[in-house]
Amino acid sequence: MRSLYQRRYLDLLGSIYIYNEHRGYTAIDRVLEAVRTRWPDDHRLLAQIEKHRADERKHYLMFRRWFERRGVMPFAVDRTCGHIDRFVGIMFRSSIDDLDPMLIVKSDGLFERLCRVISLTEKRGHRQVAILLRHPIVRSDATLTRIFRIIEQDEPSHWAPYDAWLAANGRPAPRWWERVIDGLIHSELLLLKLPILFVSPRLGRLAEWADAGEPAVSTAAVPALAA
Ligand SMILES: [Fe+2]
Numbered sequence: 001m002r003s004l005y006q007r008r009y010l011d012l013l014g015s016i017y018i019y020n021e022h023r024g025y026t027a028i029d030r031v032l033e034a035v036r037t038r039w040p041d042d043h044r045l046l047a048q049i050e051k052h053r054a055d056e057r058k059h060y061l062m063f064r065r066w067f068e069r070r071g072v073m074p075f076a077v078d079r080t081c082g083h084i085d086r087f088v089g090i091m092f093r094s095s096i097d098d099l100d101p102m103l104i105v106k107s108d109g110l111f112e113r114l115c116r117v118i119s120l121t122e123k124r125g126h127r128q129v130a131i132l133l134r135h136p137i138v139r140s141d142a143t144l145t146r147i148f149r150i151i152e153q154d155e156p157s158h159w160a161p162y163d164a165w166l167a168a169n170g171r172p173a174p175r176w177w178e179r180v181i182d183g184l185i186h187s188e189l190l191l192l193k194l195p196i197l198f199v200s201p202r203l204g205r206l207a208e209w210a211d212a213g214e215p216a217v218s219t220a221a222v223p224a225l226a227a
């Protein structure tokens with residue numbers, strides 16, 4: 001009974017993470033395209049965002065490999081479990097898919113808001129991973145623990161380019177109310193959605209991987225999972 005409970009908890013945790021990692025790198029692709037258009041010569045900024053994109057893709061693949069080894073597909077969680085979906089929705093009154101990154105980069109005011117949203121999301125993610133790494137159920141899974149350690153190391157370089165842009169352009173750091181929104185979204189996900197999903201008997205699993213339409217990669221060579 002206890003192991004069934006642990007297995008469902010880890011499956012659900014992994015499902016929420018793999019959704020967010022995929023959402024992360026596909027959204028960054030669109031931001032990158034827009035930043036390349038507006039600041040084509042800012043090679044440093046572009047390289048940092050490209051690294052961020054590559055890391056989120058790597059994180060996605062680590063979770064995919066983890067699921068493949070478990071022999072199950074992730075639960076079909078949707079955008080209501082996406083931290084960045086909810087945050088962008090509140091801050092821009094638009095879904096990520098409907099948001100036009102070209103319009104955002106044309107306006108310094110909108111781009112600074114986007115930088116703060118990404119920065120807060122990454123910092124929140126970093127703190128959450130530190131908590132998970134102390135969680136006994138997470139620690140019972142050696143591979144998952146290695147995945148979270150890698151994410152913990154990667155995360156600081158993820159908020160750096162956005163914080164640097166804000167500082168270099170004399171823009172304010174995240175405001176108190178933006179932090180409150182970030183905190184509320186996180187609490188809602190952790191204290192409301194996760195428990196509801198945990199007891200939902202009809203929660204189905206994905207029929208195919210979220211990156212099924214993207215260029216194929218082998219997850220066998222994904223770092224941290226060799227053992
Ligand atoms: Fe990530």
Ligand SMILES: [Fe+2]
Nearest residue numbers: 122125155158
């Ligand atoms: Fe990240």
